[in-house]
Amino acid sequence: MLANFTLLLRIAGRNLWRNRGRSLITGAAIAAGVALCIASFGIMDGMSSDMVRSITDTNLGHVQIHAPDFSARPKLSLAFDQARVRTELAAHTVGVEAVSARVIGWVLAETPRQSASVELVGVDPIREAAVTQLDRHVRRGRYLPSAATPWPEPKALNADDRALDARLTQEQAKLAEAEIAALDGAALTPPQASGHEAAAETRALLERLAPDPSAPPPLLLGDRLAKRLHAEPGAKIRLRAQDLDGNPTSAAFRVVGVVHTGNAAFDANRAIAHIADVRHFFSLGDRAHELTLRLRVPSEAPRVVRALEGAALNRGLSVKTWQELRPDVVSMVQMNSGFTAMLVTIIFAIAAIGVADTILMAVFERRRELGVLKAVGMRPLAIVVLIESEAVLLGLGASIVGMALGLGIDALLGRFGIPLGGLSGFSLAGAAIPPVLHASVTVQGVFLPAVAMLAMSLLASLWPALIAAGTEPVLAMRER
Amino acid sequence: MSETSRAPVVELRNLTKTYRQGHVEVRALDGVALSVDAGDFVVLAGPSGSGKTTLLNLIGALARPTSGEVRVGGRDLGAMNGRELALLRRDHIGFIFQAYNLLPVLSALENAELVLELQGRSRAVCRERAESTLRSVGLADLVNRRPGELSGGQQQRVAVARAIASARTLVLADEPTANLDSKSAESLLDLMVELNRGHLLTFLFSSHDPRVIARGRRVVRLEDGRVVADERAG
Structure with missing residues (x-):
């Protein structure tokens, strides 16, 4: 043959x-x-x-760990003790190149010319650069410094502050009652102070008791967001939100850089600051909303997820590959x-x-x-x-x-x-x-x-x- | 099928072959009976259209008869399937065609080796037998030439070498000298006679050339598909 x-x-x-x-x-x-x-x-x-x-390489990493509902409904309260989870990660997982913890919350960003709703993300600049290479996407200005901003300790309320707080609360309550009555057709009784004045007094009290740092914390903006806010490196932006306890929180940040990732949602909505600054801003303590992992071999994500699942489930957390997070x-x-x-x-x-x-x-x-x-x-x-x-x-x-x-x-x-x-x-x-x-x-x-x-x-x-x-x-x- | 077998190499009984050409049925062979013994040197003689080629095709298992029986080496070809017929042709029947029909992409040596290779012989055996056969047909110096580089007579000698290199017992030749000049034809006939005598090969070939017919030891004459004479020389 x-x-x-x-x-x-x-x-x-x-x-x-x-x-x-x-x-x-x-x-x-x-x-x-x-x-x-x-x-x-x-x-x-x-x-x-x-x-x-x-x-x-700009945001998702290869594997992410969250509280189970966080992906569907991101809330400040869905934060977890990231230090302990990170220790377990180091002990259990082979093939993980870098891990970055993040805190995430929505804020109102104000500049003298514009305001916008913004997704504020707190990251450790060095760890984040190792996971997503965010530092390579800075187009103008510079990347975040590795050190966090020193924040002054908040002051306790004295007797005058308490009296002022009580008055402002009472005026706000009256104003609210009057507005409700107006909706029912009753005559509007003018309040002793306008809403704007009360709000200004409230902000002044807040800033006196919990003052901004001596230098505004540094902030990165997505390029489309920067354009929308007319904010370039050097500009000051005030961020307002509610902290973990539901209290109003506000701080001025300084834009140090503008990033372009090509990811439209990221570039249009995201502001990034040092994780310690954002934790302070939201009163989150040492907790995080997200652990993002970069793997040595990206295709090994399912194996890493299997290796982590047991430990993560024990802590009530969910582990997902980028494919599960972005099936689209x-x-x-x-x-x-x-x-x-x-x-x-x-x-x-x-x-x-x-x-x-x-x-x-x-x-x-x-x-x-x-x-x-x-x-x-x-x-x-x-x-x-x-x-x-x-x-x-x-x-x-x-x-x-x-x-x-x-x-x-x-x-x-x-x-x-x-x-x-x-x-x-x-x-x-x-x-x-x-x-x-x-x-x-x-x-x-x-x-x-x-x-x-x-x-x-x-x-x-x-x-x-x-x-x-x-x-x-x-x-x-x-x-x- | 042994060379020394006393049984007829070829036996034909009441052989009929009809073709259909359009609406007309043509009877190429009509009740042919014939027996060829081992070592015979038989010429099928007759004019064009007498049925010589058809008869050789049926004996060579290249076509099936309409009726009647063909036995080669005692085996009934009608009872064999296509694969068995192919093996029969490969192992027992050598063909020499009027138009030589060598493969143009193979050298004279490779053409002579062709059937040996199909039989699965070793490379050394193929080479040794093909060279010796080409030597015996007088082409020792031309073994590496392709058919296109050989004369008609030389090509037909290569065809003879291909037909006999694998030591087969029956050689069928259809008008083997028809395309050759008289000198080449004479030389080829000498070679066939020598192979018939020296190697006890049975030759059955067709011709309508009187000079060729005169060389046959037995002449079977065909006319209109019928055997009209069966003569032995001397």
């Missing part, structure tokens, strides 16, 4: 060489198809990787793969028609020779193997050339990329599409098109091979 097979390969190779012009054209078509497929996979893989990185991005990556697969299938179908045509022509041209082979005792299966060998040799040679071409294209696209021009810098479902699409090379993206093209060549030449195997020697040898 081996001797037979080498004979078949020899005849197949020489037949291809005999019609080298035709073989070259078909081979070039196959090679171009493989190269195009590899380049398509490279660009799509590159785009998917960039999209995923745009969420994992996973769907988009899958959709990208689907589009690529469709494109690749079309390219393969065209190449397969070329292969079938070439092999079919070769079979018709050589009917007499095939008839002789059958006459001298070659069995139909061996004829099928002979014809398939021609297709495999052609497909293999062309696929190798195509792989080399495809890798070359990927290398060029990886280095220089495809600029998207006017389409640049947008995001899909919060995942940034980079202004320049770069190809990324994966083993699957390179070998799959080559192997699939080879399989397609085999399949496409099956029909001509069966025709060849069915050759009637007597009829075939009569042909001139």
Whole structure:
């Protein structure tokens, strides 16, 4: 059988060489198809990787730990003792590169010209940079300093303060009653002090008892938020909110930098400050809302989640991979793969028609020779193997050339990329599409098109091979 | 199928073959009966259309009869499937065609090795037998030439080498000298006679050339698909 097979390969190779012009054209078509497929996979893989990185490397990390309901309904009260959880993480988990604790709350940001609702996130600047590389996204100004701001200790209320507090509370209550009565159609009794005056007095009392730090804590803004607030590095912004106990809290922050991540929601809504400053602002003590983990190998996220789940569940926390947190991005990556697969299938179908045509022509041209082979005792299966060998040799040679071409294209696209021009810098479902699409090379993206093209060549030449195997020697040898 | 077997190498009983050409049924063979012994040198003679090629095709298991029986080496071809017929052709029957029918992509040596390789013989055996056979047909110096680089007579000698290299007992030749000049034809016939005598090969070939027919030890004449004469020389 081996001797037979080498004979078949020899005849197949020489037949291809005999019609080298035709073989070259078909081979070039196959090679171009493989190269195009590899380049398509490279660009799509590159785009998917960039999209995923745009969420994992700016905000999401690879794994997150929260209180169970926090993802659906983020509330200040859903904070947990992060120090103990972090200790357990260090003890249990292999493959975790860095961990960053965060506190998160919504505030009202005011500048002299504008105000906006803002998601204030407190991070440890050094740990956060290790997890999300936030420091690399600063476009103007600088990144957060590693040290927290020293906050003055709050003062206790004296007798005058208590009296003032009681009066202001009484006036606010009267004002509220009057407003309710007005809604029922009763005449509005003017209060002794207007709402605005009472609010100003309240703020003054608050600032005297819990004064701002001597220097405003540093703050980073997303670039779209900065534009909305007309705030550039150096600008002072007052943040107002309710703390963990429901008390009003307010502090002035200084914008030190503006970041652009490409993630539209992040850039439009987020302000970032030192975790100690934000904890102080919200009276959160040492607690956190979120632990974000960066892994050495991102694809190991499910394994890490399994390793952490027991310890996290014991503390009433939930652990999720980025894929579980952002299924929309996973769907988009899958959709990208689907589009690529469709494109690749079309390219393969065209190449397969070329292969079938070439092999079919070769079979018709050589009917007499095939008839002789059958006459001298070659069995139909061996004829099928002979014809398939021609297709495999052609497909293999062309696929190798195509792989080399495809890798070359990927290398060029990886280095220089495809600029998207006017389409640049947008995001899909919060995942940034980079202004320049770069190809990324994966083993699957390179070998799959080559192997699939080879399989397609085999399949496409099956029909001509069966025709060849069915050759009637007597009829075939009569042909001139 | 032993070379020394006393049973007829070929036995034909009441053999009929009809073709359909459009609406017309053509009777190519009509009740042919024939027996060929081992070591015979038989010429099938007759004009074009007399049924010579059809008869060789049926004996060579390249076509099936409409009715009647073909036995080669005692085996009834009608009872064999396609695979068995292919093996029979590979192992027991050598073919020489009018148009040589060598594979143009193989050298003379590789063409002579072809059937040996199909039989699964070792590389060394294939090489040794093919070289020795090509030597015996006078082509020792041309073994590496492709068919396109050989004359008609040389190509037909390669075809003879291919037919006999695997030591088969029955050689069927359809008008083997038809495309050759008289000198090459004479030389080929000398070679066939020598192989018949020296290797005890059974030759059954067709021709309508009187010079070729004169070389046959037995001449079977066909007309309109029927055997009209069966003569032995001397």
